[in-house]
Amino acid sequence: MLQATPLTEGWILRHEGGELPAVVPGCVHTDLLAAGAIPDPFLGRNETDLAWVGRRDWTYETELPPVDGHEQTDLVFDGLDTVAEILLDGQLLGRTRNMHRSYRFDVTGMAGRLAVRFVSAYAEAEAVRGKLGERPAAYAEPYQYLRKMACSFGWDWGPTLVTAGIWRPVRIERWSTARIARVRPLVTVGEQGLGVVELAVEVERARVEAPLRVEASVGGVRASASLDGTEGVVRLEVPDVGLWWPRGYGEQPLYDVELTLLHEDRPLDVWRRRVGFRTVELDRAADAHGTGFTLVVNGERLFARGVNWIPDDVFPSRITRERYRERLGQAAAAGVDLVRIWGGGIYESEDFYDACDELGLLVWQDFPFACAAYPEEQPLRGEVEAEARENVVRLMPHPSLVLWNGNNENLWGFRDWGWEARLAGDSWGEGYYLGVLPRVVAELDPTRPYTAGSPWSGSWEHHPNDPAHGTHHSWEVWNREDYAEYRREVPRFVAEFGWQAPPAYATLARALPGEVLAADSPGVLHHQKADDGNGKLRRGLERHFAFPEGDFDRWHYLMQVNQARAVAAGIEHWRSHWPVCAGTVVWQLNDCWPVTSWAAIDGDGREKPLYHELRRLYADRLLTLRGRVLAVVNQTAEEWAGAVRLRRMSVAGTVIGEADVEFRAGRRAVAEVSVPRELDPVGPKEFLVADADGLRAVHFPVADREIPYPQPEFDVSVAPGAVTVTAHTLVRDLLLQADRLDPAARADRGLVTLLPGERVTIGVSGWKTPDPDAARSALYCMEPSR
Template sequence: MLEATPLTEGWVLRHEGKLLPAAVPGCVHTDLLAAGVIPDPFLGRDEAEVAWVGRREWTYETELRAGSGHEQTDLVFDGLDTAAEVMVDGRLLGRTRNMHRSYRFDVTGMSGLLSVRFVSAYAEAEAVRGRVGERPAAYAEPYQYIRKMACSFGWDWGPTLVTAGIWRPVRLEHWSTARIARVRPLVTVEDGLGVVELHVEVERSRVEAPLAVEATVGGVRAHADIDGSAGVVRIQVPDVRLWWPRGYGEQPLYDVELTLLGGGGALDVWRRRVGFRTARLDTSADAHGTGFTLVVNGERLFARGVNWIPDDVFPSRVTRERYRERLGQAADANVDLVRVWGGGIYESEDFYDACDELGLLVWQDFPFACAAYPEEQPLRGEVEAEARENVVRLMPHPSLVLWNGNNENLWGFRDWGWEERLAGDSWGEGYYLGLLPRVVAESDPTRVYTAGSPWSGSWERHPNDPAHGTHHSWEVWNRADYADYRLEVPRFVAEFGWQAPPAYATLRRALPGEELAADSPGMLHHQKADDGNGKLRRGLERHFAFPEGDFDRWHYLTQVNQARAVAAGIEHWRSNWPVCAGTVVWQLNDCWPVTSWAAVDGDGRAKPLYHELRRLYADRLLTAQVRGRERGLVLAVVNQAAEAWAGVVRLRRMSVDGGVIGEAEVDFRAGRRAVVDVEVPPELTPVGPKEFLVADTDGLRALYFPSPDREIPYPRPEFDVSVAPGAVTVTARTLVRDLLLQADRLGPDARADRGLVTLLPGERVTIGVSGWETPDPGTARSALYCLESGR
């Protein structure tokens, strides 16, 4: 039987003639940080102090003892970042140039000093650029010339920390006669039967022997002979339970075990979990354009999505527990789809395991983002090798439903001046429309492939045409107010978002000793977007008076504005289902402490946007929408639940001083997975800055203010505060709009269970608080913020 020996101990890193202890898996930065050689680049402006690390060569060493009682021993690296030479006692085993794939070297009978020498990723990228010529990109760094996590070169939310190291596990594998080289599990549902077709490839040693495989799924066993180096085992499992996305059903998973047999015994074993489900993409043309609707087990979905970036700029630090925590946050916010963005990585098995268990659909980008990528060698061969490996590696996971060729590169070619600058040079089109769809079709025909995001499906249309396929909405935030989300109904919004700073406690940790201001040195360093603070200011000034010199107020208002902006988009687009079939918020998470579009900041703290997503992505949503001049104001009743929703909505036209101008009750009925509009009687439609509409049903509330906040004469907010262990209760004596308890101001470990809430006079809310050691009403009041007239 194959035996695996992890090589995790005894590694050292060479630095200026010294041998530093090294963690494997890990990277140069984390090893230097642990040894006290560099400061923490996440703190203050120390990112700039460690820029030299990415420009150096680095060597990892350990003793190799490959002897065993087996015929062959392989040295297996699951991931090397990125351009490296692997040697044993000075003998070259091979060279690598791709972070996104694994490597295997025959080291049978070898022993001695194992060294892995990494050249600078900059040096490798610049050498490739010299061979293939210049290619345009959204950023100046040379990330398009090397198969490495692009965002390690910096992004508009990330630091420039160009890593090197043995970033995934390494081991010795000892085996005899044969081993399992690859298994492609095609998992389908046919006439109520679960079907698993295991395509097996084996590698033989120098010993010829008859081989067979035996597989078990769901208590059903099957057997097949290996013809040469390949074989197929097909198993039909009766009465399978379907795997569903969260909110639609359960997530049953079935253990698959495949054993390679030869010489009278077991030689190797392959184990995975699979789920039975069907998934397709409906891109039919209709009166509105070309659709983009995910269909799982025959059920058409409005995808409630978030974009995922690497959860740490040093991805070797992201543990199984951290994946589970972050993806659990997504599930708790009613998210059902996670898009793994193309400037990052193919994530580890731990990520996809968590998605399988939580019922989170995965949209996986191939790692291409915001650049023209050369198609010449050595890159083309690397792209094909990584694609074939990772498509097969991720096939068992039922959560994975879609492969996407790239992020914004088709759009960039058309709109960002690339076509003229390229003058006929390759730029990646051959990958997205040729190589990658072929790899997916050949390796895993059960999965959907789309060429890019955004992509309208054809060069006959603009790549980012909102009426066709996927759309990225970035005019809003970059130039326009979030009210402009309501001007169009894209078929699927794969990216949109609004910035806000991280939680206060995150800033205090990341910027020690700094007097915080929107434009203080550390705040500006942790704002990577082009004119990011200018866009935050202009976005605020459309709705609020800008709080000059008041950091706490600026911090609160920018977080309110982020939540309001995303709510404006999602409420509008969900209310236009089934024309719009999904929204994917940019972004769920951060890779360090930074002002960004994230709902969960770099220290794992939830922003108000996170709590707002929980409301926006709930199965049932009530939202006020203006349907043009003819229809005017309506209440959209959005019902994504499996059962019809019938009830009575109470409408109140109110003044900001708390008086009720008029009220009525209106019946409604929304079918399963359906949206209906409830007309608001004209006499209840609020007019001017002193009035607003309140709609309540089944514990849900929708508010409609016809004027921007800067014009609304809010009363001076008056409320009472009481505390108890684990709870803060606020009772309003006036209208209190967008009340927020910033729990981390009570203590860095404190967390609140809800975000923004608006209270009418006489109403109360109890906010659950964990991690607060000494409850005190005065301290609680100091951490409460709300809107005030002119502020």
């Protein structure tokens, strides 16, 4: 039987100045940190002082002990970052140049000193650039010249910390006769609930003539097949399977699949995975509105409630199974049902996809290409196909994976960012996105759809980012326009959009020790990576609020409010236009370090007000006011009928007019209710409130800076685990910043608007000494303009 032994002990990291202990899996930065050789790059402006790390070569070493008792011994690396040569007692085993692949080396009968020598990623990228020529990109760093996590070279939300190391597990595998090299599971659902698992098996042989067979089981069904040569297929049919559904649509039953390789009834190797039975289609049919982009799971058409995912740490080896489950659990708790793994990161670990399988989170997987023209010549072309083949097969068992996407913004960049003229006919990646990748997916994983890019209109007949065709990225808003402009159009599927805000106060305070926080203080500016980021924040705020000069706390609060308002403007509008618009994917769920960004959850894992707003926006039922139209959004499987209470109110708290209007929204449908003309608010002193079944929508006809808000008056009481606020006036966008009470404290809700006489109880965890005065000092809301 194949025996696998993790190779985790005794590693050292050698460098120009000497050596230090190393942890594998890990990377150079984490080993230097553990040894106290560098400061934390996340704190202050330390990042800048550590640029040298990515410019040096590094060597990992350990002893490979002698092993025997089997016909073959392999040294297996699940991930090497990135350009390395592997030597055993000075003998070269091989070279690597791809972070996104695994590697296997025959070390039968060998032992001694194992060395993994990493060349600077900069040196390799610059050598490839010198050979193949310049290619344009959104950023100056040379990330497009090697197969490595692009965002380790920095991004408009991430630090430039160029990593190297053995970033995924390494082990010794000993085996005899034969081993399982690859299993490609095709999981389909036939008529009358028949689940089919077809396992295409490839083996590596140590003995060519040995007769081999495989036995497989799933859901109580067993089957076997003989292998001719190195390949074979075993088919299992499972009657009456339970269908795997996205969260909110049904359950997520998972089935254990086991395949055993045998020689004369002696087990040689075992492959185990979990699968789920479901169908997935992508409806891209043309219609009166353009070209659609609608996910269909088990025959059910979905409005996708999505978030974009970036690597959760700039050092991915630090991300544990528990951390994946915490972050993805936060996404599910916010009503998210789709997570897009963005193309400037990595193919995530099995732990990520396992969590999505269990939580019912659909996964849209980008191939790792982002915001650059990528050369198609060697040595890159062969690496691209090899990594695609490996990862497509690796991820196939996961029912959560529903879409392969060729790249992020590169087709758009070619057309709109001046690349075409600069390239002058040089290769730039089109051959990957429209050739290599769809061919690999069609050959290996025909059960899932593929799209060439995001954004992508489906063909060059339309502009790549045409909102009427396919996927759309909405970045004129934020970069140049106000978020009110979201309401100008109804894209078919909004795959990226968002608005920035700083991280939580406690996150900033930890990341900038000793700094007096200000919107333009040195550390705050360093932890803002977007081009003119603070300028865009200011201009975006001034369209709605008076800018709070010199008041950091007020600036911090208003930026959080503006972020939540911006994302709400988009999602409410687009959800209300289902089924023309079939999904929104917010940029972004998470951060990889403490930074001002578009994230809903900051780099310390704290939830911004945007996160809590997503819980409202992505709930199965939503009310949204569009002037004199109330949209009633019902994403449940049952009809939603009732009456909505409409109130025209003054900011002083008086009811000017009211009415109860009946509505009926069908299953997974949107209904529109006309607001009686006499309830239409007029001028800055009036607003409209709609309430139904515990849900509320509020519409103010003018910007906040024009509203004569009353001085907010409210009472505050505390109890263990709770803060209760009772309003005596209109209190708009009340926010308890729990981390100001204690860095460990969390609140269970974000922004809330109270009418006079209303109260809200906010759950607070992690606050050890409840105090009403402290609670009041951590509460923020809209105030009269200053």
